Amino acid sequence: xxxxxxxxxxxxxxxxxxxxxxxxxxxxxxxxxxxxxxxxxxxxxxxxxxxxxxxxxxxxxxxxxxxxxxxxxxxxxxxxxxxxxxxxxxxxxxxxxxxxxxxxxxxxxxxxxxxxxxxxxxxxxxxxxxxxxxxxxxxxxxxxxxxxxxxxxxxxxxxxxxxxxx
Amino acid sequence: xxxxxxxxxxxxxxxxxxxxxxxxxxxxxxxxxxxxxxxxxxxxxxxxxxxxxxxxxxxxxxxxxxxxxxxxxxxxxxxxxxxxxxxxxxxxxxxxxxxxxxxxxxxxxxxxxxxxxxxxxxxxxxxxxxxxxxxxxxxxxxxxxxxxxxxxxxxxxxxxxxxxxx
DNA sequence: TATTGTTATACTCTATAACTATA
DNA sequence: TATAGTTATAGAGTATAACAATA
Numbered sequence: 138x139x140x141x142x143x144x145x146x147x148x149x150x151x152x153x154x155x156x157x158x159x160x161x162x163x164x165x166x167x168x169x170x171x172x173x174x175x176x177x178x179x180x181x182x183x184x185x186x187x188x189x190x191x192x193x194x195x196x197x198x199x200x201x202x203x204x205x206x207x208x209x210x211x212x213x214x215x216x217x218x219x220x221x222x223x224x225x226x227x228x229x230x231x232x233x234x235x236x237x238x239x240x241x242x243x244x245x246x247x248x249x250x251x252x253x254x255x256x257x258x259x260x261x262x263x264x265x266x267x268x269x270x271x272x273x274x275x276x277x278x279x280x281x282x283x284x285x286x287x288x289x290x291x292x293x294x295x296x297x298x299x300x301x302x303x
Numbered sequence: 304x305x306x307x308x309x310x311x312x313x314x315x316x317x318x319x320x321x322x323x324x325x326x327x328x329x330x331x332x333x334x335x336x337x338x339x340x341x342x343x344x345x346x347x348x349x350x351x352x353x354x355x356x357x358x359x360x361x362x363x364x365x366x367x368x369x370x371x372x373x374x375x376x377x378x379x380x381x382x383x384x385x386x387x388x389x390x391x392x393x394x395x396x397x398x399x400x401x402x403x404x405x406x407x408x409x410x411x412x413x414x415x416x417x418x419x420x421x422x423x424x425x426x427x428x429x430x431x432x433x434x435x436x437x438x439x440x441x442x443x444x445x446x447x448x449x450x451x452x453x454x455x456x457x458x459x460x461x462x463x464x465x466x467x468x469x
Numbered sequence: 470t471a472t473t474g475t476t477a478t479a480c481t482c483t484a485t486a487a488c489t490a491t492a
Numbered sequence: 493t494a495t496a497g498t499t500a501t502a503g504a505g506t507a508t509a510a511c512a513a514t515a
Contacts, residue, residue, distance in 0.1 A: 149375060162386040165345075165374040167367060170438060171454075172348050172446040174461035176363060179345040180388065182338050185468045198482075201333060206511060222330040222343065227483055229498060248384040251491050251496040266435055272336060279337040282463050289335075290453060295340035297448050302344075302351045364505075379499050380474065393506060395475060417473040 175298075182279065189275040190268065200268050202231055203257070206241055207265045210256040217255065240264055339371045341464075351389065355433065355441040366434050368397060369423070372407055376422040383421065406430055 186197050194202065198221075205220055206212060214232065217223040232255070235241045240261035243253040257265065263288045283291055333339045352363050361369065364387075371386055372378060379399065384391040398421070401407045406427035409419040423431065449457055 139401065149429045153413060157442075162371065162378070162382065163374040165370050166438070167370055169458070170442045171361065171449065171461070172438070172442055174343070174427060174458055174465065175345045175348050176367075177388065178461040178464040179341045181465045181468045182341050186338060189382055195340065196481080201339060201342075204331050205328065208329040209457055212328070212438055213496075216328065222346065223482085224484060225497065226485080226499085231482095249341060249492075249496085253497075254411060269332065271317075272338070276338055278468060279464065282467055283337065283460050287456060287460060291457065292335070292340055293310070294449050294453060295337070295344040298344040298445065299340065299347045302347045302444060316501095362504080381472080389505085390507060391474065392476085392508080415473085415515070419474075 144298070154227065164191075186272070186275050189269045194264070194268055196272070199235070200230060200272065202228075203235065203240065203261065203265050206255045207262065211254040211261050213252045215252075215256065235261070348441075349442065352438070352441045356437045360430070360434055360437070362466070365401070366438065367398065369401065369406065369427065369431050369434070370392075371426065372421045373423050377420040379420065380417045381418075 183197060194200075202217070205217055209216075209220075215225050216229055218228045225237055232241065232243065236243060238260075239258055242243075242258055243254050244256070246252050246254055280288060361367075367387055368383070371383055375382075375386075378386075380394055381391050384394045398407065400408065402409060404426075405424055408424055410422070412420055414419055424436060446454060453457050
């Protein structure tokens with residue numbers, strides 16, 4: 138709950154667009170660039186997700202990792218890192234943390250002793266269910282903003298950007 | 304230019320979705336969640352932007368900062384931090400860096416000696432022009448993916464998410 | 470008392486390169 | 493020689509809290 142301000146602050150130069158007046162800020166070409174708004178929207182959505190999970194659980198990235206393991210038991214670290222588009226070394230500390238928290242298991246395979254097979258523990262399954270509820274709530278909020286008519290098209294465009302911009 | 308692989312690597316367990324086979328990875332509900340795709344698309348767009356600027360110039364966040372100063376000469380640090388939605392303390396090292404590179408100027412005002420007024424140096428103007436070309440190229444690529452028919456609607460949705468999800 | 474901007478600090482996310490052990 | 497995963501390291505980006513100067 139936000140603390141209530143008891144006094145009304147005087148207007149100050151820092152609230153001004155420029156020259157000490159309160160003109161709105163000019164965003165220039167940023168205001169029509171997709172890349173900029175993609176960044177702003179993802180950042181806002183990220184913060185909203187964190188609020189939805191009450192800052193107690195996992196952030197979106199960790200959550201996606203948990204989901205991918207849950208849906209693909211036995212997946213290797215390399216396959217996992219490819220699936221969410223990050224380097225394998227990025228995954229090492231994340232998995233170490235998830236394992237330390239008792240959410241995932243890592244098992245050496247007998248066929249190829251270089252690889253690990255990842256899976257969820259019962260606690261991990263439970264956490265995934267819990268977080269899925271939060272994420273569903275969060276995504277329902279996003280859906281409400283987008284509207285059912287545009288939703289599929291919007292999603293398709295995001296997918297296309299992800300797949301083809303690189 | 305990517306180096307050419309001279310040998311064909313054998314299929315290995317890490318390429319597999321699970322169980323050592325090469326089934327595709329199951330993304331579960333992630334595949335229909337806006338938040339997830341927003342994250343993936345912004346990350347892909349970010350990388351593409353960096354490629355467009357040849358990794359030599361500024362990253363998207365710095366670039367937006369430069370643009371906002373350029374379009375709003377005399378803006379204060381607090382107003383700037385509000386405009387791109389970050390805490391003012393986040394801005395301090397960024398501005399220090401831009402000043403050190405000779406791209407911006409910071410001037411104390413006489414009316415309120417707490418605030419700085421930010422503006423671009425000639426070098427900053429030049430950099431902004433240069434980067435704007437890169438960003439325009441980048442955004443043209445995005446536009447091509449989105450298509451002119453959906454572009455405005457797509458942008459409007461991103462703006463709405465930014466403004467209203469919080 | 471409130472605000473501007475800085476400092477100290479800390480945490481997350483990310484990547485590259487060099488390494489090991491296995492293949 | 494190539495791959496799976498780890499380690500060491502580095503650099504963004506972000507935030508909170510305490511602070512000095514100023515209002």
